[in-house]
Amino acid sequence: MRFILSFVFILTISYPLTAQNINTRLKKELDSIYVLDQKYRELMSLAQKPKSADSLAKIYKVEKQNLSGHLWSLQSGVDESNMERVEAIVKQYGYPGESLVGTPTNEAVFYVIQHSEKIDEYLPLVEKAATQKQLPFHLFAMMKDRHLMQNEQEQIYGTQASGFSALNKSTGKAEWVWIIWPISDPANVNKRRKEAGFDQTVEENAKRLGVDYKILTVEEVNKMKLR
Numbered sequence: 001m002r003f004i005l006s007f008v009f010i011l012t013i014s015y016p017l018t019a020q021n022i023n024t025r026l027k028k029e030l031d032s033i034y035v036l037d038q039k040y041r042e043l044m045s046l047a048q049k050p051k052s053a054d055s056l057a058k059i060y061k062v063e064k065q066n067l068s069g070h071l072w073s074l075q076s077g078v079d080e081s082n083m084e085r086v087e088a089i090v091k092q093y094g095y096p097g098e099s100l101v102g103t104p105t106n107e108a109v110f111y112v113i114q115h116s117e118k119i120d121e122y123l124p125l126v127e128k129a130a131t132q133k134q135l136p137f138h139l140f141a142m143m144k145d146r147h148l149m150q151n152e153q154e155q156i157y158g159t160q161a162s163g164f165s166a167l168n169k170s171t172g173k174a175e176w177v178w179i180i181w182p183i184s185d186p187a188n189v190n191k192r193r194k195e196a197g198f199d200q201t202v203e204e205n206a207k208r209l210g211v212d213y214k215i216l217t218v219e220e221v222n223k224m225k226l227r
Contacts, residue, residue, distance in 0.1 A: 040074050141198070145181075164224070179214065
């Protein structure tokens with residue numbers, strides 16, 4: 001009985017100690033940063049719907065045809081400010097992962113970096129956080145894919161889509177097309193996706209993104225692009 005009581009006592013004091021390890025001030029700041037990271041991106045999604053676009057154009061006092069560009073300009077300013085603050089946070093704490101700020105706040109810094117031009121610089125940091133289980137591994141997989149795509153290399157997990165102007169052979173006119181960026185070893189991509197923690201196949205993910213999935217090489221994509 002003495003052993004059981006002692007064990008119960010240990011359990012009762014262990015949770016508060018774990019909770020005390022969370023940096024609540026940093027958690028609140030990162031939660032606010034994440035909200036800002038998504039703010040105009042969510043509005044840009046709404047702007048694709050005619051009725052929402054009309055309302056947003058009135059709110060922001062811009063012509064409807066200029067709405068997306070205006071929202072993107074606002075988001076770009078926020079992204080720059082967010083990245084500046086995130087770099088200071090990383091310098092002080094390293095990657096603020098689950099043990100420091102809890103979940104899902106541990107994803108905030110990932111999204112800010114993912115939306116920046118500094119993926120190459122911070123990819124090793126994000127990889128380390130993922131391998132140490134401070135960040136979901138599938139998020140690192142997304143960043144790795146974006147890094148590869150931006151460097152015109154085949155992605156691994158099929159998470160990234162790319163849009164560009166291409167010639168429509170039927171009409172002879174230029175049109176904007178979306179593709180799933182070329183994937184290394186596409187026959188086994190769904191196995192890799194499952195191992196990384198994705199719950200959708202590459203085909204399902206393409207459908208979610210509104211893209212018709214086709215297996216392509218980087219060389220084929222470069223030939224499709226209008227220079």
